[in-house]
Amino acid sequence: MSSIKTVNPATNQVVKEYEVMSHEQVNTILSDADKAFKKWRKTPFSVRAELLHKVAAILRERKEELGKLCSIEMGKLLREGVGEVMLCADIFDYYADNGTQFLADSPLETPTGKAFLSYEPIGVLLSVQPWNFPFYQITRSAAPNIMAGNTIVLKHASNVPQAAEIMEKIFAEAGAPKGVYTNLFVPGSKVSQLLSDPRIKGASLTGSEPAGSSFASMAGKYLKKSTLELGGSDVFVVMPDADLDKAVKTATAGRLWNAGQVCVSPKRIIVQEAVADKFIEKAKVIFENAVVGDPLDPKTDLAPLSSEKAVQDVIKQVEIAVQQGAKLVTGGKRLSRAGAFMEPTILTGITKKMNAYSEEIFGPVLVVYSVKDIDEAVELANDTTFGLGGTVFGTDTDKAVEVARRIDTGMVYINHVTGIAPELPFGGTKNSGYGREQSPAGIYEFVNAKLIRVTTPDAPY
Numbered sequence: 001m002s003s004i005k006t007v008n009p010a011t012n013q014v015v016k017e018y019e020v021m022s023h024e025q026v027n028t029i030l031s032d033a034d035k036a037f038k039k040w041r042k043t044p045f046s047v048r049a050e051l052l053h054k055v056a057a058i059l060r061e062r063k064e065e066l067g068k069l070c071s072i073e074m075g076k077l078l079r080e081g082v083g084e085v086m087l088c089a090d091i092f093d094y095y096a097d098n099g100t101q102f103l104a105d106s107p108l109e110t111p112t113g114k115a116f117l118s119y120e121p122i123g124v125l126l127s128v129q130p131w132n133f134p135f136y137q138i139t140r141s142a143a144p145n146i147m148a149g150n151t152i153v154l155k156h157a158s159n160v161p162q163a164a165e166i167m168e169k170i171f172a173e174a175g176a177p178k179g180v181y182t183n184l185f186v187p188g189s190k191v192s193q194l195l196s197d198p199r200i201k202g203a204s205l206t207g208s209e210p211a212g213s214s215f216a217s218m219a220g221k222y223l224k225k226s227t228l229e230l231g232g233s234d235v236f237v238v239m240p241d242a243d244l245d246k247a248v249k250t251a252t253a254g255r256l257w258n259a260g261q262v263c264v265s266p267k268r269i270i271v272q273e274a275v276a277d278k279f280i281e282k283a284k285v286i287f288e289n290a291v292v293g294d295p296l297d298p299k300t301d302l303a304p305l306s307s308e309k310a311v312q313d314v315i316k317q318v319e320i321a322v323q324q325g326a327k328l329v330t331g332g333k334r335l336s337r338a339g340a341f342m343e344p345t346i347l348t349g350i351t352k353k354m355n356a357y358s359e360e361i362f363g364p365v366l367v368v369y370s371v372k373d374i375d376e377a378v379e380l381a382n383d384t385t386f387g388l389g390g391t392v393f394g395t396d397t398d399k400a401v402e403v404a405r406r407i408d409t410g411m412v413y414i415n416h417v418t419g420i421a422p423e424l425p426f427g428g429t430k431n432s433g434y435g436r437e438q439s440p441a442g443i444y445e446f447v448n449a450k451l452i453r454v455t456t457p458d459a460p461y
């Protein structure tokens with residue numbers, strides 16, 4: 001049986017299987033992408049922008065169908081899937097609207113002559129993506145890079161092949177020349193081999209730390225520029241002046257978003273001792289009233305996890321935490337029905353010695369810490385190998401910003417869980433990876449910022 005297949009996590013039934021591509025098929029795809037690059041790099045920005053706008057329009061038109069596909073392939077709530085597709089359309093439009101300006105020659109001050117940076121595409125890029133946002137993950141690497149004149153070969157996660165296949169068809173329907181955007185149906189274990197191919201000039205991976213580490217070492221070995229967007233363990237710091245009801249509502253909704261399978265989900269809630277019990281009590285009520293069930297039913301709050309393995313892994317992490325002395329406030333069990341469903345869960349009393357202190361829990365598990373003051377909150381926030389996002393929640397936003405400055409991550413949101421917008425950069429520090437996607441920054445990762453200097457032979461340099 002192929003490793004590349006759709007298994008509906010709400011039923012655990014296999015829906016569709018795909019053949020793993022042969023070495024010859026992969027070779028042809030890379031050649032086509034390389035040939036396409038030679039022409040695509042010379043296309044005017046207006047042609048590239050038109051393609052991206054068309055992709056955006058098709059996504060908007062088909063949002064219900066594509067949203068539903070997310071539910072079937074990885075269990076996402078239908079409304080979340082539709083929202084994701086709309087966000088992708090916005091990202092394509094953003095780079096179509098702004099790419100020309102971002103990539104215009106950038107003059108440099110120099111005492112003699114003239115100098116400027118010319119932003120030039122570098123070639124075929126390998127994009128390796130995870131399943132948790134089947135359309136968004138591929139969009140945020142495809143949109144800026146295709147606008148920049150690169151071509152993309154996508155290796156999507158093995159459990160969302162239909163999303164990969166549909167996106168390739170959407171590009172074709174929008175008029176993308178052959179080879180500009182193509183799928184590779186290969187397992188993760190084949191990626192290092194791909195990185196050795198001289199036709200691939202740059203590579204990005206979004207996924208887990210182990211995959212990122214192996215990917216980056218291979219990219220280094222073959223001297224390929226790479227970016228990594230890896231795991232996170234975002235904090236949600238509740239300031240003393242916070243409106244507790246709003247804080248609880250925001251943190252719990254954030255943790256149930258995408259069944260907790262979001263790199264920037266608020267995974268560690270940090271509350272002052274004086275209000276910790278109240279916070280936990282309120283969160284418990286919300287979690288115990290959350291409707292767990294069919295992702296296609298609009299009344300559902302929590303859909304299944306992405307796969308049988310995913311639910312087993314998260315349940316195991318909770319069990320180990322409890323064995324090691326954590327308190328299970330609510331949840332922690334699977335639902336007694338078919339599919340990868342689990343109860344929304346709250347853990348407290350996690351200490352440094354427990355696995356749950358340092359591991360990312362990729363599921364609907366709210367971990368609440370209580371601290372005596374903000375200094376302790378900041379120390380705890382930074383005591384992790386991850387550095388992706390984070391939240392500071394409070395009424396005095398100046399004070400919240402001061403705390404945000406002390407948190408060692410790539411993004412901190414005040415009064416909101418770490419969010420996503422085309423114009424805002426996304427990315428982390430420490431073991432959460434390097435590089436940025438979205439925003440102007442996202443378009444400069446895989447271009448050659450070439451210096452062109454116009455001077456005279458008698459100039460000093």
Ligand code: NAP
Nearest residue numbers: 129130156157158187188191207208211229230231232263
């Ligand atoms: P994963 O196992 O690392 O898979 C991600 C992608 O990498 C898949 O396409 C996978 O292919 C491939 N892959 C697996 N092993 C590989 C290897 N050794 N070399 C190269 N590629 C490899 O990640 P996951 O567990 O599915 O996804 C969840 C993780 O992604 C979480 O840690 C989450 O926080 C992180 N994430 C981060 C961001 C961010 O922006 N920072 C966003 C979303 C998710 P196969 O499917 O074929 O194995």
